[in-house]
Amino acid sequence: MTQHPGKPAGLTDPREVDLFEFARSGRQAAGVVRVSQLPRMLNEVPAEAPDRDTGFRWQAEGTTQPELQDDGTEGPQPYLRLAIHGAAWLECQRCLTPYSQVFNVDATYRIVNTEAEAEEFPLDEDEVEVIVGSRQFDLIDLMEEELLLSLPLVPKHEVCPEVHESLVSGADGSDGDEAVPDEAREAGESERLNPFAALESLKRDAPGGSKH
Structure with missing residues (x-):
């Protein structure tokens, strides 16, 4: 049986995940998502790149942690940890040629029920982000968002192979x-x-x- 990229064992469809159940049952999943599945990310890849459809390996893990509730009792709160590793071709802003940019994302999210809850979450939790969960959560969209946030402010080689003639x-x-x-x-x-x-x-x- 050939496994489709982005559809690992344990998840029927990573674009429709019951995120609350995923966290509550402590499930894990892993797979590969390709740039062609991420339209906004694909827009960042230059047309002359050697490979516009590179892949990112990802791992997701659901957990719960006991936290104090409004009624003063402790209850399990859902969390998601997501790791993404891979590389994509970007255009160097110094020499105007493609180069391979490595991405390493490792993020932890507190899953809440509504946007209102997300807005009330304390902002001093630097290590934890907040996402609004659902029964049909798009995990691939979350991956794309994290990759876009990880884009360098000014994409460039560490050392350019050559400087564009217009600059020299x-x-x-x-x-x-x-x-x-x-x-x-x-x-x-x-x-x-x-x-x-x-x-x-x-x-x-x-x-x-x-x-x-």
């Missing part, structure tokens, strides 16, 4: 901005941004022009 040479083939000191570059940009300064200079030099 000007239109005439001379060395570009990287070889120009910051002060000189700022002065040049100032002149380009203020064409009226050059016009005033021409007026002063012209016969009969005002000279101060």
